[in-house]
Amino acid sequence: xxxxxxxxxITKPPAQKGEAGRERSGVLAALGVGLEEVLPxxxxxxxxxxxxEGGRADLAAVDGTGRLVLVLLADEDAxxxxxxxxxxxxxxxxxxxxxxxxxxxxxxDPGLEPRVVVISAAGDERLVHRLAPLLERGVELFGVRSLKxxxxxxxxxxxxxxxxxxxxxxxxxxxxxxxxALPPPLSELGRELALxxxxxxxxxxxxxxxxxxxWVFHGxxxxxxxxxxxxxxxxxxxxxxxxxxxxxxxxEAVLESAMGRLVQLFGLREVAGARDPVELPGDEPEELxxxxxxxxxxx
Numbered sequence: 001x002x003x004x005x006x007x008x009x010i011t012k013p014p015a016q017k018g019e020a021g022r023e024r025s026g027v028l029a030a031l032g033v034g035l036e037e038v039l040p041x042x043x044x045x046x047x048x049x050x051x052x053e054g055g056r057a058d059l060a061a062v063d064g065t066g067r068l069v070l071v072l073l074a075d076e077d078a079x080x081x082x083x084x085x086x087x088x089x090x091x092x093x094x095x096x097x098x099x100x101x102x103x104x105x106x107x108x109d110p111g112l113e114p115r116v117v118v119i120s121a122a123g124d125e126r127l128v129h130r131l132a133p134l135l136e137r138g139v140e141l142f143g144v145r146s147l148k149x150x151x152x153x154x155x156x157x158x159x160x161x162x163x164x165x166x167x168x169x170x171x172x173x174x175x176x177x178x179x180x181a182l183p184p185p186l187s188e189l190g191r192e193l194a195l196x197x198x199x200x201x202x203x204x205x206x207x208x209x210x211x212x213x214x215w216v217f218h219g220x221x222x223x224x225x226x227x228x229x230x231x232x233x234x235x236x237x238x239x240x241x242x243x244x245x246x247x248x249x250x251x252e253a254v255l256e257s258a259m260g261r262l263v264q265l266f267g268l269r270e271v272a273g274a275r276d277p278v279e280l281p282g283d284e285p286e287e288l289x290x291x292x293x294x295x296x297x298x299x
Contacts, residue, residue: 040064045103053087057116069116071119072116078127086221089114115139120144144157193255194213223257
């Protein structure tokens with residue numbers, strides 16, 4: 001699927017109209033200085049982005065180190081904001097070269113890990129818990145505090161954080177809230193999926209909300225399962241095509257797809273991590289034969 005009028009997978013949605021659109025634009029404008037304070041050297045290069053694979057960003061920027069930064073202004077729906085952050089991070093990890101082409105920002109270094117900054121104007125503590133598995137893995141969460149004085153009113157960004165899981169370990173996110181809301185047959189199926197997904201690799205991070213579970217591998221969303229009315233719908237990257245889970249056969253198919261994608265991600269990480277060997281002084285390979293021995297052999 002391609003973006004309207006573009007082939008790079010990024011487009012701009014129709015301009016938001018009405019009070020909600022003006023309020024969002026006003027908040028982002030007011031936070032411009034605040035963003036530069038918490039992200040030194042930040043340069044905003046585009047606004048109102050949508051991705052053809054799903055997901056969006058209110059701002060695209062480059063920080064002082066050359067890293068891509070996507071900024072999302074969260075609304076009151078913490079679950080939706082969490083999924084939007086996942087979508088943005090996943091798209092940025094897999095398509096950083098597209099951003100290089102689209103943004104035409106010379107300072108953007110595609111070799112650096114992208115950042116997703118989520119701003120909660122309401123300071124919603126639910127977002128802290130929803131995003132906890134992703135904090136320190138490319139996602140940063142800020143609340144907004146305002147200060148009035150004789151000089152006027154200023155808004156400041158303040159970090160919101162929780163105890164994040166250690167790098168390379170399993171997230172402590174609890175899927176029970178999601179599973180408890182399901183009817184018994186679906187709850188058993190969802191529990192089995194969560195258990196077996198967790199066994200695929202010890203570096204998978206689980207993000208949980210009352211409406212969805214998502215598994216992330218080093219910033220790439222591997223799979224998710226959502227509750228839709230009276231059904232469980234699973235999606236496996238990179239296509240994220242919906243698969244309704246009705247029984248053991250559907251469960252096995254989803255796990256097989258997830259394992260296949262995980263193998264692909266392992267391969268991509270190995271390629272990205274490959275480096276030419278560094279030759280240190282004194283490490284030159286020894287000649288098996290001296291020049292005199294080679295000449296004698298020729299004779």
